[in-house]
Amino acid sequence: MVVKGRIVWVSGPAVKADGMSSAKMYETVEVGDSKLIGEVIRLTGDVAFIQVYESTSGLKPGEDVIGTGQPLSVLLGPGIIGRIYDGIQRPLDEIAEKSGAFIGRGITTSPVDMKKKYKFNPLVKKDDTIFGGSVLGTVEETPLLTHKILVPPNYPESTLTDIAKEGEYDLEHVIGQASSKNGDKIQLKMYHKWPVRKPRPYAERYDPTVPLVTGQRIIDTYFPIAKGGTGAIPGGFGTGKTVTLHQIAKWADSKVVVYIGCGERGNEMTEVLVEFPHLIDPRSQRPLMERTVLVANTSNMPVAAREASIYTGVTMAEYYRDMGYDVVLVADSTSRWAEALREMSGRLEEMPAEEGYPSYLASRLAEFYERAGRIRALGSPDRSGSVTLVGAVSPSGADFTEPVTTHTIRFIKTFWALDTRLAYSRHYPSINWMQSYSGYLEDISKWWKENVSPDWYDLRAESYHILQREDTLKEIVRLLGPEALPDEEKLVLEVARMIKIGILQQNSFDKVDTYCGPAKQLKLVRLMVKFYKEAQKALKEGKSLADIRALPIITTLLRAKFEVTDEEISKLEEIDKQLSDSFKGNIEEVKVSV
């Protein structure tokens, strides 16, 4: 039965309607004469509290509210990749066609082109047994991505009675029919719908053991994140959250990237749209846009849709995970999402907890981050995929003790703390190496040992130890000046400076430096550690620190990150040799006047 109620009260994105006794919680409704899309978030007697995903300007009490009988869902099928959606999966390019450069209201569009024909390759045959989540066949969605057509995960075990032959079909074409054990007939198409607030089921969850390689030195080498892991990146404004997230979205070695711009700047989404089609994936040599999907709900778009955008994004990510792919989801910023919760909570007149946020903020955050993971998917054939979740947090006043940051920390394992002071001195990425941590270090060290070098763990630890010592020594310098330190400790300061400039700092806007492969990362670390050891030895042999500081090899080491590309990594061997030579014999001879 279709629910039909009447608006009785309007205040911003919150609307109350009566005559809604048969409505369901989280049911999607059409609100008012202009058919704005809304969602029921509370029911009291026959009054429903509705959050509306579009601007409610001009809405009047007395207008109709009509139920759709469906919870807020996304359409999952080929055609999603490369698109940009708003928070409730309406393609922004089609909205632009219908309402021009500014977003109008009450527009309904289909998330994907239902008429577009895809070449379907069946992987099952008649009389096969299929389960919820089974792969029926494949279509090529983009040159980078083979889209697997899945049986909706909630379907029962059935026997295929018909499957389409290889050929071109559109999305509404019935490609398969099956009958379940109790005789129900099931029709299968190349798409299905899934409610966004309900995590998609899987068969089994694995431990994350493979690192997500992002090409960012401080992340991969010092604070790695695993495929299927969770990470948060909190930082005040101007500390480079968005740039870091863009870097992860660009260079992470995953099959699919879901980028959610949640309550952030419009120009940032435009930047992704402009830049990604021209950026080439270093592994496949194809444009990055062919693996990326964007969900954009900028800060000036309706606040309720901002709340939904996170769920819309993560549901699409889970769908590609279920095909057996590694998916990275970056959400910029979860704080804006929390603020949307706060605003709706305020309008519902709920009792607030800290700083006006609702008391269920923590559980909502936990629900979101728990949708990450590396899993074995349902159905046949066997396949495993992962969803890695990375969320930016925008703490007010860069204060990490505010509710969104403190609650987020409880549910994530990798923490990249952005430091305003580093950002002010233009040390980018401004990830503070003393505050950040990664809970995946032990899990993934095996991968590095097997795939890059057996001494990875030790080299990382040695170089990190230098940074730690510098941190303590800095306090002494601050009180007494650098001359109070013995030469050995001054050397620690010098090498720490080199590590900071030569490894930790990375220029996202430099063609070479923007991506640094694991092999090059390790070699750079090895060079720094070797320099430290050689210099220590030279000091013991009576060389002066001033002579060591004047070595021209230092500048070479510091510039190696952008002068040597990943392809010509052998040049680092030459630098290694120069380094050895620099310390051989009399330092005075190789010294050049500065």
Added chain:
Amino acid sequence: MVIDGVTKASFDELVEIETDEGERRLGKVLEIGFGKAVVQVFEGTTGLAITGTKVKFLGKTMTMPVSQELLGRVFDGLGRPNDGLPDPVADKFLDVNGEPMNPQSREYPTSFIQTGVSVIDGMLTLVRGQKLPIFSGSGMSHNILAAQIARQATVVGTNEDFAVVFAAIGVQYSEAQYFKRSLEESGALRRSVLFINLADDPAIERIITPRVALTVAEYLAFDLGMHVLAILTDMTNYAEALREISAAREEVPGRKGYPGYLYTDLANNYERAGRIKGKSGSVTQMPILSMPADDITHPIPDLTGYITEGQVVLGRDLFRKGIYPPVNVMMSLSRLMKDGVGEGKTRSDHMEVGNQLYDAYSRAQEVRALAEIVGKAGLTGVDLKYLDAGDNFETHFLKQSPDENRNLDETLSRAWDILAALPEGELTKIKDKHIQQYYKGNK
């Protein structure tokens, strides 16, 4: 104000209120339902009585009449003529709330704007379609800087002038006058539109002032194809007005009593900047706000910084030293600089030089702090060079006169002068080929 017996009104609708003395005021519907409407009265509720006040619902949301004739005119905070001239003939009426720009339709900002101010052009480059606020403190020279930018801003190579939309939000009379005079003297007034809400005008009116101003800016940019520089001062007063309304409505407050939706509300104003594909105009926004007690973590500058594409922060120390413009470059940032400079846009060494200057000045600050403890004698040779470079930076690069218009080549040449004092090996942010070409120090 709450009105009873309302059946046909709609949310956000404009309301005309007539007092028992026949005075007319404007308001808008904030909440509607169960026969009641909560109305916000722009000119304040002073003199309104429970009996005898008549209310008319106008059946439309608040609109601003726009046309080319607006140029050169002065309006009040609600968009009504304030210069004694008649109402301009309207080309059309636009909803002051605007609509969100579709990210898909935006054109990414990439054209360099030369402001003639070295520190901005060299290190905090402004780009057409950017929103770059000035964070200031009470008494500092933000108005002089904004006026200088308004006078001097040009897109290099085109000699196109900017149209200026100026919104004074709760500012003192003298500040508004300064701006008006400055535009008048440089002849820029005829390509400007001014909206003036003074400190003693009703606070509620301030909610509308930036909205009418940006509506006009959008019209000039996207309907008439002009490049518009919108200056909004002072956004702190705007946020205060918002807090006042929120408190009056007994809403659950967020930080420091500001409403939880302060971010969204500010964003609805700041996001009305940019360029649109297929249209020649642009809206560049320069909001000015004073940080209460010079505190950058206060909710107003904090949330602004999260929305805008960078910030220009004025520093009390430099201001006391008598340096104009007193820009604290360490805390300032232009997010779009990377896209507006470099090969084919300005000069290929621009970005690297900017970065190296930051680096050098940051080191100089560290050395200064150290010198206070151990004295200059305790510093190494390189440290001393940084100390000099830091001083040089402030006097030779940062400091300039409010009527001095430096072109980009001069700005970059001054930058290289400062870097010349440092050994070549210290220039780790600059590529070899640029060092060969421009470095003036001993090689």
